[in-house]
Amino acid sequence: MSAAQRHAVRQLLRIAPVVDELGERFTAAGQELALVGGSVRDALLDRLGQDLDFTTSARPEQTKRLLSGWAESVWDVGEAYGTIGASKAGFQIEVTTYRSDVYDRASRKPQVAYGETISDDLVRRDFTINAMALRLPSREFVDPHGGLPDLGRKVIRTPGTPETSFSDDPLRMMRAARFAAQLGFQVAPEVIDAMRRMADRLDIISAERIRDELTKLLLSDDPRAGLTLLVDTGLADRMLPELPALRLEIDEHHRHKDVYEHSLTVLEQAIELEDRLPDGGPDLTIRLAALLHDIGKPKTRKFEPGGGVSFHHHDVVGAKMARKRLTKLRFPSATVDAVSKLTELHLRFHGYGTGQWTDSAVRRYIRDAGDLLDHLHVLTRSDCTTRNPRKAKALQRSYDSLEERIEQLAEQEELQKIRPDLDGNQIMAILGLTPGPVVGRAYKHMLDIRMDRGPLSEEEATAELLKWWAEQPEAAG
CATH class of the missing domain: 1.20.58 (Methane Monooxygenase Hydroxylase; Chain G, domain 1)
Structure with missing residues (x-):
């Protein structure tokens, strides 16, 4: 057993009560269930957190019924995309029906289509390291696209051709840069080439999705690696053009200094x-x-x-x-x-x-x-x-x-x-004013005095206010 697999076993033992119970529940109902994607990847990297992702043959309404009565809470915010959420024993769980989405090349959103097998689901995932699964409760490891070897080599590749993957969802190009930053992995040359050729496809992605992906990249351990890839492939020109403009x-x-590197x-x-x-x-x-x-x-x-x-x-x-x-x-x-x-x-x-x-x-x-x-x-x-x-x-x-x-x-x-030594009510009382722009000007003047001279006594502050007021045109009226 490799070191990575030993790490994974330790992680899986930690979550075994939850995943085994859930797997048995779906199997008893005649449905398939598997831990999938980032959860499997992170288990192999010994960095699995409290978020668990599953894929299933069950349709969303069936998933909801199977989770109800077992989970502590269930929500259906992502039901339109085949995802039902739940919480159990401190874990945040998402169960998504096998997907085989169809994408309109001019649309920002997929037309949701359900798949019939786990193979249908894994081939549509973004990268091979996210296209691994663990069937439950049998714990059969499923890796049709070589995600485990890529994980060992620290390489980011797509399950099919990069062109197909990025046509399906152009945001995956930014995601490649984000994973390079988060995981310290190298992006495969053919993936980088496709990113360069298809950078303009990012234009159909919503600003909110781009923002979220950029945020994840910036909050990673090594944002420079991801940002450099965005700039070198031309993706930054589409979503953050001010960055490459620094070169x-x-x-x-x-x-003068290289402003970009600086x-x-x-x-x-x-x-x-x-x-x-x-x-x-x-x-x-x-x-x-x-x-x-x-x-x-x-x-x-x-x-x-x-x-x-x-x-x-x-x-x-x-x-x-x-x-x-x-x-x-x-x-x-x-x-x-x-x-x-x-x-x-x-x-x-x-x-x-x-x-x-x-x-x-x-x-x-x-x-x-x-x-x-x-x-x-x-x-x-x-x-x-x-x-x-x-x-x-x-x-x-x-x-x-x-x-x-x-x-x-x-x-x-x-x-x-820091506030002026006289507040608005005191200013109005001293000058006999009602609320209005003149009081605002007086307040600002007293704040400037406070900044320049530090704290004043009420008597000194009143004298300064009256001195200012004597020079204002409203005082003469």
């Missing part, structure tokens, strides 16, 4: 620093921000006299571009806002210089970052990819100094909760 030409007269390195360095974040990692917001923080550079690049290159305002331009792209990919608005803000703020630290920022400047840095301050710390530290050790250490010391000052100020003042 700016570099010549001997206009030397961005991938920043992503890797941000991943290494994720333990600094409140929830640890993996963290989608910081990974997206690290990848996209410089996407404004191609649009702002300017060749300066003397051979230099500048990218003025690429932070502001990049923030707008990030917002537009992530919105188009249907990312949640909170994620869009966070990544856009981090992109806009990622250069702010470089004004810190030799640590001569005033307390007011530090307060504004904290105020502008808000709840994303820890993310901004990670992004800024990750954005140092210089090969000059002395420069790298100087930047690190400078940022250490800024963080120390932030902590010191935070102890003195509740910086995360």
Whole structure:
């Protein structure tokens, strides 16, 4: 028995009570049942979690009846696609009827067709490593397409021709890149060739499905491998064109960093620093921000006299571009806002210089970052990819100094909760105003005062408000 098979046996013993009971239940009803796909693959890789996937000869309504009374809960959200879900003993279970789908080449969704055998089901799966099954309760291993050898070689191949598989579901091209990132596997040359030739087929896939696949890739252990494959095959041009656009030409007269490689390195360095974040990692917001923080550079690049290159305002331009792209990919608005803000703020630290920022400047840095301050710390530290050790250490010391000052100020003042020394009600009472735009302007002025000078007494704050009010045209009226 190979090491992989021994690992699988240990995993299967852990889930045996559930899978054996379920297998016997379906067999008694005259139906076939098999553990399938990612569950078998992960068992062989000794990484099986709590999600178990099964395939069956039973139709969805029959599956629902067989699960009812055995499972702790049953749901039919995926019934239209032949899938019934359930939970049992801490496991999340999905049982799907054998599929033999028919795809309309211009449609984003398959026309669901049920198969009659497990062979019908396995041949339609995306890759050979996901086209293995374990019949239950007999535990007969089924591997008609050589998934086990491919798993041993760490190779991603398709059960049939790549062209057929990708025509059926073009998202599988992105999935190949995701598995390369998640598993550390190599994609077979013929699969890569098909990805290059068929990249434009990705255009028929919904933004939501692309977003979900990109998210899984970014949250993997090695997103660089998957992203590189997306760029090299032209798939990124179809769904994240800002990434390949970072590959700016570099010549001997206009030397500057390779922005594309720099961005991938920043992503890797941000991943290494994720333990600094409140929830640890993996963290989608910081990974997206690290990848996209410089996407404004191609649009702002300017060749300066003397051979230099500048990218003025690429932070502001990049923030707008990030917002537009992530919105188009249907990312949640909170994620869009966070990544856009981090992109806009990622250069702010470089004004810190030799640590001569005033307390007011530090307060504004904290105020502008808000709840994303820890993310901004990670992004800024990750954005140092210089090969000059002395420069790298100087930047690190400078940022250490800024963080120390932030902590010191935070102890003195509740910086995360900075508010003016007078609230809206106090402003209206002092100036005799009713709610309206003038109160908003007064509030903003008092907030600026608070940022510049720190906390004031009520008497001092009132004096500042009255001084401001005396200069306003409304006061004269």
